[in-house]
Amino acid sequence: MKYKFGNECFLEIGDNNEIREHVSIHRSSTPSDKTVIGDNNLIMGSCHIAHDCKVGNNNILANSTLLAGHVVVEDYAHTAGGIVVHQFCRIGSYSFIGGGSVVSQDVPKYIIVSGERAELRGLNLEGLRRRGFSAVEIKSLRAAYRKIFMPTDTSSGNIEDRLSQVEQHEDLGLFPAVSSMVQSIRDSFAENRRGICKFRSWSGS
Numbered sequence: 001m002k003y004k005f006g007n008e009c010f011l012e013i014g015d016n017n018e019i020r021e022h023v024s025i026h027r028s029s030t031p032s033d034k035t036v037i038g039d040n041n042l043i044m045g046s047c048h049i050a051h052d053c054k055v056g057n058n059n060i061l062a063n064s065t066l067l068a069g070h071v072v073v074e075d076y077a078h079t080a081g082g083i084v085v086h087q088f089c090r091i092g093s094y095s096f097i098g099g100g101s102v103v104s105q106d107v108p109k110y111i112i113v114s115g116e117r118a119e120l121r122g123l124n125l126e127g128l129r130r131r132g133f134s135a136v137e138i139k140s141l142r143a144a145y146r147k148i149f150m151p152t153d154t155s156s157g158n159i160e161d162r163l164s165q166v167e168q169h170e171d172l173g174l175f176p177a178v179s180s181m182v183q184s185i186r187d188s189f190a191e192n193r194r195g196i197c198k199f200r201s202w203s204g205s
Contacts, residue, residue, distance in 0.1 A: 002029040003051075010034035014057070017041045026051040029069070038075075050087070062099075074109070076131055078124075089194055092184045094131060096124040105197045106188040109181050110141055113197045120149060120199045133177065140175040147172075148185070149199045160186070 003009065009027040012034050019025075023043055028034045029051040037049070038057040048066045049055065055067075056075040065079045068087035077091045080099035085091065090106045097103060098114025098121070107113050110128060112121045123145055128138050147169075148162045156162055163182050172178050188196045 007031050009051075011037075013037045014039040014041075017043065019043045020045045020047075022046045023048070025049045028052050044081075056093075076127070077107075078127060086194070090188065094124055094127055096127055103197065105194045108188065108196055109184040110177070111145075111181075118197045120197050137175060137177050140172055140178050141181060144169075144172050144178045144181060148182075160189075 008031050009029065010031075010033075011025060011027045014037060016039055017037055018041070020043060022045055025037065026035060026049065033052050035049065035052055036054045038055060040057055041055060041059045041061070043049070043061045044063045044065070046064045047061050050067055050069040050071070052070045053067050053072070055073045058076045059073055060078045062079050062081040064082045066084045067073070068085060070088045071085050071091070073091040074093040076094045077096070079097040082099055083097050083101045083103065086104040089103055091097070091103075092107050092109035092111065094110045095107045096112045097107065097118065098112065100116075101114045101118040102116055103113065103118045107118070110123055112124045113119060114121055123138070123141055125138065128141070144166045147166050148159065151162060156165070163186055166178065166182055167173050185196060187193065
């Protein structure tokens with residue numbers, strides 16, 4: 001709808017991408033922006049990547065993954081089939097979106113979401129292992145996840161309080177992966193962002 005007839009708009013596709021049958025990828029909606037596909041992505045059949053999206057590197061978008069305009073997919077994210085992502089959402093690195101999900105808010109780094117209105121379901125443990133995260137890193141991320149989303153102390157405060165507690169923790173705060181997850185969550189609550197997918201307790205966390 002923002003496109004004006006005659007404008008020169010842009011699509012930039014990097015190296016070593018596999019783009020399968022019936023995929024549609026739209027150029028940017030204005031000359032001042034561009035739709036970007038990075039390197040080494042697998043984009044399976046019937047996916048749609050709308051105007052002004054930014055897809056990073058080494059992502060797997062399974063069949064019929066539909067990205068609305070201005071969606072950002074970071075690196076090493078994986079979607080199952082038949083998922084829909086609302087415009088302006090951000091999909092964090094090393095995250096996983098379960099099949100058939102409708103994602104209307106950001107997916108933080110390292111986390112699984114799924115559901116008709118996608119909810120947080122725990123860490124993407126298998127994805128982290130496959131990508132070479134150490135047992136110690138994964139253990140630290142699990143501990144941080146529990147402190148943020150599964151607090152046992154009723155005086156732990158709101159989510160910003162819990163993020164700060166994890167940052168200041170004498171052990172967890174030393175891990176770059178934990179700091180990266182905390183920053184990913186915090187960034188999603190910025191004024192121009194959509195917040196994160198809702199949390200639901202899940203035994204697999």
